[in-house]
Amino acid sequence: MRNAFGQPQSVLVLGGTSEIALSVVERLVAARTQTVVLAGRNPSGLDLAAQELRDKGAQSVETLVFDADEPSNAQAVIDQAFEKAGGSIDLVLIAVGQLGDQDLLDNDPDGAAALFTTNLTWPVAAMTALRSKLITQGSGHVAVIASIAGVRVRRANFTYGATKAGLDAFTQGYSDSLKPYGVKVQIIRPGFVRTKMTEGMADAPFSTDVGPAADTIVKGLSSSASVIWSPPLLQGVALVMRSLPGVLWRKMPS
């Protein structure tokens, strides 16, 4: 169960090798989390992460392998995850996603479509499968990792940005639909975080390391905010970004 601070005892991570998500879960394990299910694509990566969480004190850590390129598997993944967690899950952290290389995606219709499947279609299918589970459970918390890139898409990564914009929009309505059932839904909008996903890329403005990003997110998960910005400063930056005229926006450094 979640306690008065919203600290969960059981957590499911979809995208179970995401560095940001794992860093968040590590902090949750230090508080109240005992049961973790890590679901992702890379079995050895999942096993490694699971062992680390056990070492940090988690009582039960299970892994579940799936591929987000096939939305028809989403229902089965959710069903299995609940089974592995022992029937109920307090927090579902959705961290499925890839960045893609915009230069290649510009001329790769299959690649662009595949990125949408992984980053948007699969998470939407999974969240839909999750909905009835959480309503039956009578409580719960879903946190979806979107991105600052979805707030206003940029030339430099617009395919990725558009997938996150779609996920962000879906989550807003999803949140409203679950409110009457005591299920809390939050959108996490991180800025540029230095992880393996962004390895080799030059730092964007307001870049952070994984640790501080996770601290901000964990604090946000305990709050009643509908959006968690990481770093918090981005909330103001986004306001400016949204209101810049297109002429100026296109001149922003990539």
Place this chain on the structure above:
Amino acid sequence: MSTHQELLTGWGNTAPSLADVVRPRNEEEVTTDLQNTPGSLIARGLGRSYGDAAQCAGGTVLSNRGLWNLTPIDPSTGLVTVGAGVSLDELVSISIPAGWFIPVTPGTRQVTIGGAIAADIHGKNHHVDGSFMNHVRSIRLATPTGTLTITPESEPELFWATAGAMGLTGVVIDATVQMIPIETSYISVDTERFPNLDATMAAMASGDDDYRYSVAWVDCMTAGASMGRGVITRGDHAPKSMLEGKQTRHPLSPPASTKLAVPFTPPSGLLNRLSIKAFNEAWFRKSPKKRDGEIQSLGTFFHPLDGVDWWNRLHGHRGFLQYQFVVSDAHGDVVTKAIELLSSQKVPSFLAVLKRFGPHNPGPLSFPMKGWTLALDIPIGPPQLAGVLDQLDLMVGEAGGRLYLAKDSRLSPQQFRAMYPQLGEFERIRKTIDPQGHLASDLSRRLGIS
């Protein structure tokens, strides 16, 4: 029988969960509900537990407010049989005019008989009279394996396991309670204020035994030499001879109904470090240095907050929690350390209440035990709060103390087990009447009570 879904929280307005709510009107309907609900079930009274004790996410919450039979008090013995859904407020409104008072009353009358048993509530007289279950003579209890009448003589294990078990041994249908005779509905009150915590505690340790009722309010917001300055109020039921003027015409008047209410939930942050500090300062200043023999009504003395309906809303939408622990006399220093920790970590606490307890009763999950108990009202909000309270849990646990489940909304299963060493015994008894674990609440799941 009606069923509807409801999003429920405790009095602290934290961690809501959704459940089917049923409201049986008699024993047969309770039995039917117990047999017919497929998932988990827990009873709920007036929702005054601060945390998640009377919630059952995805299951069924049985409102006991339909269990409302009230037989007249036996004038020769003072025994009364009361439906589980009757509130203490409703009971005293008929008992006081007849010259009887409830043997134990917490800080509010808005508690049902079922809730009073489930929490094994205590009052300002614990050091003399013990807790509520010490005055219960029998209980009609519906369990998943059958409905039975339990007394301390016929079913001592189940009777005492029910004390403070937060509903996990069954649904109370009704109970027979030993009331206490009173000549008047007034208390003769002595008030005295003390400049710091040591002085407050010393005065309580030496003087409490001279009074039936005793409690201290402690200021946790003032650091330095005045840390823990307190106001002790102590009293006894006033005999008729002490009344004057208008009081003599109606020596036995039931408490007045509430006149004020908080109509909506204001933004969180209204009660913050500054406003709480100012409130505590004003409270201390308005208290007399020393005043003896003041005649106060029962309501004023016992239930000052009952004057305002929905006062919990003042803490805003984020809600609040109450942290109440008890430690033995030998570990009275934990009280000082707790207040020091909160003060140094800048955690505001509104109305800290300090009291001495008498001996523990045989209930394995009953909270009170001989020593000191401190109750702190804390708004949710300061980001350091969760960690600070975890630190406090360790201090209390290491001192052999424990937290009160009726107040708890955030304890970990590990610390809970360490604090209640008789938990294994409780779980063994529980298995005999609920082998499938049908009775469960958000609290029992959170704390891992099987």
